[in-house]
Amino acid sequence: MNETDAYAEPAEDAVLGALISSEVTVGQIVRGSILECAPDLAIHEAARRMSTAHVSSILVVEDDVPVGIWTERDALAIDFDHPDSFNRPVHDAMSAPVRTVTRDLGLQALAIRFRDEHMRHYLVVDEDGRRCGIVTQTDVVLNQGIEHYLKLRKLDSIIKGSLQPLPESALLGEAVRQMRSAAQDAVVVAYADGSYGILTERDLTRLIAERAGSRSVGELASRPMITVSEDASLYHVRCMLTDRRVRHVGVMRRDGSLADLVSFTDILSGMELAYVHELQHALRERDMALNASQRNLHLAEKVIESSLEGILITDEKSRIISVNPAFTRLTGYRPDEVIGRNPSLLNSGRQGPEFYREMWVKLSAEGQWQGEIWNRRKSGELYPELLTITAIKDRDGTLTNYAAVFSDISQIKENEAHIRHLAYFDPLTGLPNRRLLEDRLQVALAHAHRNRNRAAVLFIDLDRFKRINDSLGHEVGDQLLMEVARRLRACLREDDTVARMGGDEFIVVLSDLTDPDDAAHTATRIIESLRRPVQVDAHELTVTTSVGISIFPDDSCDPVALIKNADTAMYRAKDEGRNAFQLYQPAMNARSLEHLALESALHRALAREELVLHYQPLVDIRAGRTAAAEALLRWRHPELGLVPPADIIPLAEETGLIVPIGEWVLRTACLQHARWREGGHGELRMLVNISARQFQDKGFTAMVARVIADTGMPAAQLTLELTETMLMEGSERIIGVLEGLRALGVRLALDDFGTGYSSLAYLKRFPIDELKIDRLFIRDIDRNENDAAIAEAIIKLAHSLGLSVVAEGVESAAQLAILARNGCELAQGFYFSQPVEAGQFVLPS
Numbered sequence: 001m002n003e004t005d006a007y008a009e010p011a012e013d014a015v016l017g018a019l020i021s022s023e024v025t026v027g028q029i030v031r032g033s034i035l036e037c038a039p040d041l042a043i044h045e046a047a048r049r050m051s052t053a054h055v056s057s058i059l060v061v062e063d064d065v066p067v068g069i070w071t072e073r074d075a076l077a078i079d080f081d082h083p084d085s086f087n088r089p090v091h092d093a094m095s096a097p098v099r100t101v102t103r104d105l106g107l108q109a110l111a112i113r114f115r116d117e118h119m120r121h122y123l124v125v126d127e128d129g130r131r132c133g134i135v136t137q138t139d140v141v142l143n144q145g146i147e148h149y150l151k152l153r154k155l156d157s158i159i160k161g162s163l164q165p166l167p168e169s170a171l172l173g174e175a176v177r178q179m180r181s182a183a184q185d186a187v188v189v190a191y192a193d194g195s196y197g198i199l200t201e202r203d204l205t206r207l208i209a210e211r212a213g214s215r216s217v218g219e220l221a222s223r224p225m226i227t228v229s230e231d232a233s234l235y236h237v238r239c240m241l242t243d244r245r246v247r248h249v250g251v252m253r254r255d256g257s258l259a260d261l262v263s264f265t266d267i268l269s270g271m272e273l274a275y276v277h278e279l280q281h282a283l284r285e286r287d288m289a290l291n292a293s294q295r296n297l298h299l300a301e302k303v304i305e306s307s308l309e310g311i312l313i314t315d316e317k318s319r320i321i322s323v324n325p326a327f328t329r330l331t332g333y334r335p336d337e338v339i340g341r342n343p344s345l346l347n348s349g350r351q352g353p354e355f356y357r358e359m360w361v362k363l364s365a366e367g368q369w370q371g372e373i374w375n376r377r378k379s380g381e382l383y384p385e386l387l388t389i390t391a392i393k394d395r396d397g398t399l400t401n402y403a404a405v406f407s408d409i410s411q412i413k414e415n416e417a418h419i420r421h422l423a424y425f426d427p428l429t430g431l432p433n434r435r436l437l438e439d440r441l442q443v444a445l446a447h448a449h450r451n452r453n454r455a456a457v458l459f460i461d462l463d464r465f466k467r468i469n470d471s472l473g474h475e476v477g478d479q480l481l482m483e484v485a486r487r488l489r490a491c492l493r494e495d496d497t498v499a500r501m502g503g504d505e506f507i508v509v510l511s512d513l514t515d516p517d518d519a520a521h522t523a524t525r526i527i528e529s530l531r532r533p534v535q536v537d538a539h540e541l542t543v544t545t546s547v548g549i550s551i552f553p554d555d556s557c558d559p560v561a562l563i564k565n566a567d568t569a570m571y572r573a574k575d576e577g578r579n580a581f582q583l584y585q586p587a588m589n590a591r592s593l594e595h596l597a598l599e600s601a602l603h604r605a606l607a608r609e610e611l612v613l614h615y616q617p618l619v620d621i622r623a624g625r626t627a628a629a630e631a632l633l634r635w636r637h638p639e640l641g642l643v644p645p646a647d648i649i650p651l652a653e654e655t656g657l658i659v660p661i662g663e664w665v666l667r668t669a670c671l672q673h674a675r676w677r678e679g680g681h682g683e684l685r686m687l688v689n690i691s692a693r694q695f696q697d698k699g700f701t702a703m704v705a706r707v708i709a710d711t712g713m714p715a716a717q718l719t720l721e722l723t724e725t726m727l728m729e730g731s732e733r734i735i736g737v738l739e740g741l742r743a744l745g746v747r748l749a750l751d752d753f754g755t756g757y758s759s760l761a762y763l764k765r766f767p768i769d770e771l772k773i774d775r776l777f778i779r780d781i782d783r784n785e786n787d788a789a790i791a792e793a794i795i796k797l798a799h800s801l802g803l804s805v806v807a808e809g810v811e812s813a814a815q816l817a818i819l820a821r822n823g824c825e826l827a828q829g830f831y832f833s834q835p836v837e838a839g840q841f842v843l844p845s
């Protein structure tokens, strides 16, 4: 094994490790023992003690105070031609004052001091100035953790090439003079046989101790001199110096001649310490960044692993490369069954190729696709999921992966179907209820309009039903209603609709009538059919019926008006003696004239400041405290008195006046809120209704922003109430408007929830914060199990979508108790307060 192999350089990692942990302090490397002597000790005795102790310095102490230090370097100052000088007191030859460093000084800093102050020894003291030891340059070279640097540098980079060997016959005094003048700590002695020897400061100290006279260097030098090739690295040299316990090696040129003598001092002064320092810093930072990114990676892995949503990641060719545990839970496939395969293995076959084509078009254009999709589990079962696919690109924009995140929405769909059934059908008779009827009526009218036909609405009321109910009990009443429903159905064609409006009221919609008389014929058939006695248990019941008829388009084109007109006609039939039908006549409805008059007056109402807002509190059920106010529009008509919004809003929408009126409402409510804030009630939220027509206005979001800015309204305290039907136009534009509003910081609530037709899962797409359950569901919540079930289901669903819930129209403590039990957060209704003028609004104390 040659020397180079013996000092093989450390592996890269070991070097880096040494570097990073190299924040060593002087205190950690200093040797505890200090050789001390009194100032009057003879120099040769001091030298003897140093030689015996193998140390390079002795501290001169007087009265326990260091007054100087005598080192091997100081030995050079001794006159070797006159050995008498060896007997002088050390005080005459020592260096003073003693330079000190503290224990906590870093090795880097110490190395710089050694180099800049040309020192080779420092006395180390602790925080209280107590002596702890002597630190030498050699200690630094051995402990600094600079291996990486030494490894990079070759020996030839520090060779000075100024070596002047002395002939073996030269006298010791000459050698000392050369060392002194050349500021060297050793001289090389060239022997006549071509070999070399070395005489060092340490040898001089020994010679002083021996009181050696003037002898030739050939006799005194150590030989042979240890040498190394000029190609070796500084690291290699350092290892040699340490292992051989020497402080100098000769450097041999490739041609065999002696190039120089190098020592620990040369190694230290050849180092670019600032560079080393920077390198250490950079490496430390790299290490920290690496640690941080490993931590982030670990975190991301944990999130994916514990996510309740299924996650699937593919490569750019759509081959699955990883799935999370939720994926396995939801689809039934283990990772090893899907990795490497295409996600199409989950296809249910329910969506056609066109669906997937559109998905890919959107994915490549926008980088993301979201929607509902039916997939197939491993068991073969189909299930609906809400799926988001994101295309992932690297820094250069090259597509690298797709990530799909999905949740099983079967439960939501089931709830939705359940609620829809509860919401659209009368549980007693199984007939459509008012909501579904209105829907069907719209369809029937559109159909009739298209076919240029008529349609009819028949309002049916059982005469004196209440008497039966009160005298024979609900059970009997219910049986009777079920039989009535069955007979009504039997009187109609398949395309016609019969609905129960509640109590003993039914409505029939006859679609596509060619002759209005057909409506009268059907009415007669119904009256006849219901006139036949009904057997319920032991009772034979006979009921009579009154029917009112309105015809589309003759009596109105508006479904609500048609129902109202049929209702009016039905009352006329009752007035006329019951058990008959009446066709609607316009004169029956004096209100239509009123309507016209109102329309022109509304134009002037804004300018005349006839509009006012009333406020109704929303109460935090758990805290029993007013948490918000809803602003409700009123019109103080000079003759008609207070006109309710039901009469104002449709008119305002028809005439387009809703835009300025809507802005007035918002501004007035915000100004009112400013007054409450001044009074210390800034915590109250303000809810403002937005109409569909207003929402369609292009400048709507800008208007809201303007009002907020003008009035200083804290956006988070403002909630805009929207209705389901507004959202169901469902376009990207609507989502854009909602997101624009959200960006302003306002909250969004969905009003009258349950009366629209929305897909509940679809709601997930909208940035809604709050859901207001329509008061129709609340009205009978304490009497009707069905309504209670609907309210409960809506509350649960809203919570599962992360929405808070407001119950509207709470009129009794019993209703409130049920809502509280179901976890409903807020309630509003006459039980707490009617809508009142701002001055009468009771602020929370």
Ligand SMILES: Nc1nc2c(ncn2[C@@H]2O[C@@H]3COP(=O)(O)O[C@H]4[C@@H](O)[C@H](n5cnc6c(=O)[nH]c(N)nc65)O[C@@H]4COP(=O)(O)O[C@H]3[C@H]2O)c(=O)[nH]1
Pocket (backbone or CB within 6 Å): 616, 631, 632, 633, 644, 645, 646, 649, 665, 689, 690, 691, 721, 751, 752, 775, 808, 809, 810, 811, 828, 829, 830, 831, 835
């Ligand atoms: N039976 C009963 N009713 C209760 C109870 N508690 C509150 N109400 C009524 O329920 C309605 C609640 O407002 P909404 O559902 O947003 O319904 C509002 C809202 O959709 C609309 N509206 C009111 N003000 C405005 C407005 O400034 N702009 C627009 N676009 N619409 C408005 O008119 C609708 C009716 O408003 P109002 O007649 O003031 O009727 C109010 C309120 O008086 C209760 O315990 N029992």
